[in-house]
Amino acid sequence: MARRSIEEIRRQELVEACLAVVAEEGHDAATTQRIAARAETSAGIVHHYFGDKASLLQAAMRSVRTPVADAYRDRLTAGGIADGSGRAALSACIDAHLDPSILTVRRAAAWLQFTSRVAYVPDYARIHAAIRCRQIAALRRSLRGMSADPGAAPAVALRLAIAIDGFWAECATREGGLMPGEARAAIDAILSDSVL
Amino acid sequence: MARRSIEEIRRQELVEACLAVVAEEGHDAATTQRIAARAETSAGIVHHYFGDKASLLQAAMRSVRTPVADAYRDRLTAGGIADGSGRAALSACIDAHLDPSILTVRRAAAWLQFTSRVAYVPDYARIHAAIRCRQIAALRRSLRGMSADPGAAPAVALRLAIAIDGFWAECATREGGLMPGEARAAIDAILSDSVL
DNA sequence: AATAATAAATTGAACGATCAATCAATAAAT
DNA sequence: ATTTATTGATTGATCGTTCAATTTATTATT
Numbered sequence: 001m002a003r004r005s006i007e008e009i010r011r012q013e014l015v016e017a018c019l020a021v022v023a024e025e026g027h028d029a030a031t032t033q034r035i036a037a038r039a040e041t042s043a044g045i046v047h048h049y050f051g052d053k054a055s056l057l058q059a060a061m062r063s064v065r066t067p068v069a070d071a072y073r074d075r076l077t078a079g080g081i082a083d084g085s086g087r088a089a090l091s092a093c094i095d096a097h098l099d100p101s102i103l104t105v106r107r108a109a110a111w112l113q114f115t116s117r118v119a120y121v122p123d124y125a126r127i128h129a130a131i132r133c134r135q136i137a138a139l140r141r142s143l144r145g146m147s148a149d150p151g152a153a154p155a156v157a158l159r160l161a162i163a164i165d166g167f168w169a170e171c172a173t174r175e176g177g178l179m180p181g182e183a184r185a186a187i188d189a190i191l192s193d194s195v196l
Numbered sequence: 197m198a199r200r201s202i203e204e205i206r207r208q209e210l211v212e213a214c215l216a217v218v219a220e221e222g223h224d225a226a227t228t229q230r231i232a233a234r235a236e237t238s239a240g241i242v243h244h245y246f247g248d249k250a251s252l253l254q255a256a257m258r259s260v261r262t263p264v265a266d267a268y269r270d271r272l273t274a275g276g277i278a279d280g281s282g283r284a285a286l287s288a289c290i291d292a293h294l295d296p297s298i299l300t301v302r303r304a305a306a307w308l309q310f311t312s313r314v315a316y317v318p319d320y321a322r323i324h325a326a327i328r329c330r331q332i333a334a335l336r337r338s339l340r341g342m343s344a345d346p347g348a349a350p351a352v353a354l355r356l357a358i359a360i361d362g363f364w365a366e367c368a369t370r371e372g373g374l375m376p377g378e379a380r381a382a383i384d385a386i387l388s389d390s391v392l
Numbered sequence: 393a394a395t396a397a398t399a400a401a402t403t404g405a406a407c408g409a410t411c412a413a414t415c416a417a418t419a420a421a422t
Numbered sequence: 423a424t425t426t427a428t429t430g431a432t433t434g435a436t437c438g439t440t441c442a443a444t445t446t447a448t449t450a451t452t
Contacts (some may be wrong), residue, residue, distance in 0.1 A: 006421095008447075026316035028224065032412065042429050047413065109315060116312035117345040118369050120222035120306060129370075159382040166362020173314050173324075186386055193385035202401075228438065238403050243439065284426095 010049050011059070013039045018060040023110040027117065030057065058123050061114040064107055065131050072096035072138065083141075090191075091143035093135075097164045098183045108171035114160055115165075135161055145193055156194045206245050207255070209235045214256040219306040221310055223313065226253065233346045245388055254319050257310040260303055261327050266294035266379075269335065279337075286338035286387075293331075294379045304368035352390045359386055 017039035021030045034055050035041045051054040075092035076084060083089075096102065118125045139157035147153045167183035198313035213235035217226045228249050232239045246252040271288035272280060279285075292298065292378035314321045343349045 010427090024312060028313075029316070033410095033416085043412090044429060045427085048427075054411065072361045097335070112312050115365075115369070116308050117222060117224075132413085155378075155381070159385075162362045163359055163382060167236060167356045167363060169311075170364060172359045173311070182351075185351070186359060189355075189389035190385045192384055192389055206401090227436080229436090238437085239403085240403060240440085244401075249438065 007049065007118040010023040010041075010185055013041075013073075014046060014049060014056055015060050015063055018056050019063065019108075019110050022057075022060065023112050025059075027113040054123065057114075058127060061124060061127050064114065066113050067107070068096050069134070071099065084138065084146045085141050085146075087142075087146055088190065090139070090146070093138045093142055094160070094164070094184070094187055096168065097135075097176075098187070099178070100112050100177070100180060103168065103171055103178065103183075105175070105177045107172060108168045112169050132161065143195070149194075152194060155161055156190075160187065163190055200294075203245065206237075206241065209237075209254050210242060210245060210252055211259055214252050215259065215306050216302075218253075218256065219302040223253075223309040240262050245376075250319065253310075253321060256306070257320060257323050259308065260307050263298050263303070264292050265330070267295065267298055280334065280341075281337050281340045283338075284334070284344055286342070289331075289334045289338055290356070290360070290380070290383055294363065294374075294383070296376060298372070299364065299367055301367060301371070301373045304364045308365050308368040328357065339391070340367065345390075348390060352386075355386055356383060359383055 001195060007117075015034065018030060018035045021034050021038050025034070030053075032043045032046045035053075035056070036046060039045075046056055050059070072093055075096060076089065079088050079092060081089050081092065092133060114124055115128055118128045136154075136157050139160055140153055142159060143153040144150075147156060164183070167178060167186070169180045200305045210231065212229045216228060217230050221230070226249075228239045231249075231252070232242060235241075242252055244247060246255070264272055268289055271284065271292060272278075275284050275288060277288065279287050310320055311324055314324045332350075332353050335356055336349055339349040339353060340346075343352060359382060360379070363374060363382070367374045
């Protein structure tokens with residue numbers, strides 16, 4: 001159990017150090033040496049716990065979006081929304097993506113570093129597709145029964161996802177991050193045009 | 197004059213080869229050797245005409261958005277819009293950014309490669325800021341006198357720019373590119389919410 | 393017009409630096 | 423005593439850049 005504990009601790013430390021380097025210095029600067037230095041350990045430890053650098057980077061990429069999924073689930077249960085449909089669920093999903101406590105400059109910067117390489121790194125494409133798929137599914141489910149034209153729900157969900165991604169990218173390139181409610185105004189505009 | 201001609205030809209060949217490699221294989225794969233191979237020349241020629249690799253990459257980044265600016269100017273003159281304000285000018289600006297002949301997968305992919313490094317490469321930040329600044333200025337000018345709340349024009353212009361960037365990024369990660377009118381629908385939704 | 397002289401264009405080998413990954417050796421923990 | 427954790431040196435590959443050598447083009451001279 002002690003062995004498992006140390007392993008978990010080291011892996012998490014390395015993931016956090018990796019994420020910090022990727023966000024602050026860019027994916028290109030994320031060398032094993034630099035990540036190890038940030039985690040206050042040696043370069044060899046990366047290969048001891050992750051096998052290779054790519055596996056660590058993938059673990060780091062996966063960890064970027066987990067706070068969004070967690071926040072969405074928490075808001076659903078807190079609001080007593082079981083089936084995940086309706087206006088409250090939609091709001092929960094959007095807020096989970098845009099709340100300032102979740103959409104931070106660091107997280108957005110790291111996310112942009114990974115997603116911008118999706119077309120060239122198949123492993124990133126897999127992770128990105130899975131996350132985007134779940135996001136679209138949640139948006140569609142929440143739109144069920146509240147769209148003026150039910151057939152338009154998939155298109156609206158996709159539109160929302162793309163707009164959300166746009167604000168994540170914008171957040172990554174602005175030192176102070178987004179202004180409160182700045183993204184929400186644009187999202188609501190898209191919504192008010194196609195939702196009852 | 198012959199000397200100058202050869203220089204111009206080589207520089208343009210290198211910029212195009214650089215753009216092709218960046219878009220198809222990613223910025224990380226854009227080595228001098230690979231770019232030179234794509235241009236059917238040798239690696240040393242990059243330094244002969246550009247000094248270093250960074251200068252070539254910057255020239256390539258600048259060239260990505262010139263078709264947008266050109267298309268915008270052409271549409272303004274074709275429509276006889278001198279002052280660049282009004283609904284027709286706004287449409288011209290948006291179309292210049294979203295028309296399928298301009299927003300291609302290759303161009304979007306290359307643009308994403310450069311903009312995702314803006315936070316870490318000061319030279320990219322300069323180029324990006326200049327282009328974004330002109331884009332915002334054009335949008336604000338076109339919104340003049342047609343917004344319900346004139347004070348909201350800057351915020352609306354920024355919202356539009358971010359949404360446009362979102363669709364450029366989406367276009368980069370989809371093999372077939374965007375569907376015709378797919379982006380326009382979301383943009384119009386943002387507009388109809390804040391413009392007369 | 394033909395040839396020599398000069399300049400420009402191009403190449404490929406070489407250099408130093410940096411990288412991921414391996415591995416034998418050491419330290420710590422069980 | 424045995425397993426686990428950790429280190430740092432090493433290896434082989436690749437990178438940007440430099441540079442001397444070579445080819446090609448242009449100009450000057452006869």
